[in-house]
Amino acid sequence: MAENPNESSDLERAPEKLGDAAYREMKERIIRGVYRPGHKLTVRAIAQDLDVSTTPARDAINRLASEGALVYAGPKTVVVPVLDAAALREITLTRLALEGLACEQAAQHGTPDNVEELKSLQRLINSALDERRYAEALWHNKEFHFAIYRLSGLPQLVSMIESLWLRIGPSLHNLYPEFAEEKYGVRNHEIAVEALAERDGASLRAAMENDIRDGYRRLKRASLEREAGQSA
Amino acid sequence: MAENPNESSDLERAPEKLGDAAYREMKERIIRGVYRPGHKLTVRAIAQDLDVSTTPARDAINRLASEGALVYAGPKTVVVPVLDAAALREITLTRLALEGLACEQAAQHGTPDNVEELKSLQRLINSALDERRYAEALWHNKEFHFAIYRLSGLPQLVSMIESLWLRIGPSLHNLYPEFAEEKYGVRNHEIAVEALAERDGASLRAAMENDIRDGYRRLKRASLEREAGQSA
DNA sequence: TTCACAATTTTGTTGCAACAAAACTGCAGC
DNA sequence: GCTGCAGTTTTGTTGCAACAAAATTGTGAA
Structure with a gap:
């Protein structure tokens, strides 16, 4: 009856989700300079670029934004940050x-x-x-x-x-x-x-x-x- | 034509989204000990608890998980981490x-x-x-x-x-x-x-x-x- | 009891449509 | 040139249904 989650050697490998793949891809593009500071990103554009639906694209953008890799320049505008x-x-x-x-x-x-x-x-x-x-x-x-x-x-x-x-x-x-x-x-x-x-x-x-x-x-x-x- | 995002004093205040509210609420519950280590969380249960649809609930869980505040104990099982x-x-x-x-x-x-x-x-x-x-x-x-x-x-x-x-x-x-x-x-x-x-x-x-x-x-x-x- | 395994239920993910709100465009008026 | 402002377009968010997959339950054999 006792639950016993995450032991020391917890190496379960989940099959990669679309959202994760989108996240990784965007991360790489940011690091490699494909998206430059000031570049504006939209959910639908990313979805099209990465050939997935809006949900995983939105997931990836939100995740990046919560990490600070992307920032909100307005309520509906996400951009690659220009650091002051x-x-x-x-x-x-x-x-x-x-x-x-x-x-x-x-x-x-x-x-x-x-x-x-x-x-x-x-x-x-x-x-x-x-x-x-x-x-x-x-x-x-x-x-x-x-x-x-x-x-x-x-x-x-x-x-x-x-x-x-x-x-x-x-x-x-x-x-x-x-x-x-x-x-x-x-x-x-x-x-x-x-x-x-x-x-x-x-x-x-x-x-x-x-x-x-x-x-x-x-x-x-x-x-x-x-x-x-x-x-x- | 030039874009000019995030100046030094960029204090635009976006109206809080449901997902953000869910995120804040869950964060508080975790800190306050409502969810104890080992506690298993499901999208639909959270959605019901917080009285929102699955989308914001899922957003909140994913965000917490990407911060490490929640961890995957299995491909479809998210729990509050038990620290080793x-x-x-x-x-x-x-x-x-x-x-x-x-x-x-x-x-x-x-x-x-x-x-x-x-x-x-x-x-x-x-x-x-x-x-x-x-x-x-x-x-x-x-x-x-x-x-x-x-x-x-x-x-x-x-x-x-x-x-x-x-x-x-x-x-x-x-x-x-x-x-x-x-x-x-x-x-x-x-x-x-x-x-x-x-x-x-x-x-x-x-x-x-x-x-x-x-x-x-x-x-x-x-x-x-x-x-x-x-x-x- | 313990283990294996199949049936059943629950679950996360994904795609999508609707809606309100923000961003953009173009055009006057200065 | 620039500013202000309406109309139009684009956008993010949200809710939801379908699907595949995992978790759970129940059953029976050892």
Whole structure:
């Protein structure tokens, strides 16, 4: 008679629902920059794009909106957010706290295999930067970060971080031209890899925090320039 | 022709939708312990309880589930989560990071009025504890914490913290009997109030971290006892 | 009692139509 | 050019029915 839900090893795999698929697809489009900041989304348009009915499309939009990846610009208007200075600062502070925590935990679990994987990802970033394939560099950059965060063994934390990346993701695509004047984040990543190899949590955290702050500076500058341009 | 969504002061107030109302109501029930860990929820039952159709009920459940406040115990079974040791640890680590950050930011903005408000909330907690009205004590305890966190001026951070509280909320209601053997969190709260008055961010953070860790210890003990009881 | 298994009931998902409300368009009037 | 405003179109929300699939119940055998 006793109910006994979710034991420790609860790995039931539900068949993916249409709404989930729509959600994943939209998430990827947002990260990859298909939908740029300011882009307006409608239920019916998404439904048509993804070839599903309005219900799953609406589910996906609502879910993204509740995560902050989309915002309401009006009662019936959902857009990809354009981050202002305050929002940018808030996200960055939160990222520092959460990604910092993930780094410290990750350092305790890193193996030589993980170190190799990171080096390999970094090579992909480097060559993408060299060939000015910025979108691809951004993508591998994300993989690099999350390869580390996943080592923390804290899956819920990783998804919280993911939702933060979803918020800044679109804005990153506005940094393209000046993006690789100096190789974006390369040095920080190198230090991070070393720190992970040495299982030095504090150093890993510091390197990644540095990386986050560097990105923040660039975004803030771009944001200020945009605001100045608008009011002028 | 240029779109110009979400300016700095974007305070458009949309009339509340049924789905949002359902979401709020369920959130409150979860925090207040109406739905206990293990409680199974169905779309139609919720719809009937809240007197709406299935669509808003389903919206609310899905949203709560995507926040982690509800979990899938099977493909068609949504329950209030029963936290195991690992989940408890993960949430606590995240809480320390996020609530710690909120404290540090809050300390920079505290006013004498805020200090008075906190003292008043603490009085409510005290008398509720004295009269063994635990659910009420828990409620005011939440208000105390969030009164501080809101001072951070970081609204998105506050909602992230809220979703974490939603996850542990139900479990707290299992601590009732031994809950006030020693006054729960009172000393830490007193220190926190002083720290806020002095705008001492580090102390405020330390006091609240202490509070979080104390709650963690109790929950962990209860969780271990429960697991031992189950397998025996 | 315990287990297996089939019949039955309950459940979530999906698609869709109706409705009210918001967004948009175009046109005067300044 | 810009502003204000009506008419028109588009939009999100809601309720609901159908369907497939999962959960539950009941039955019988070991």
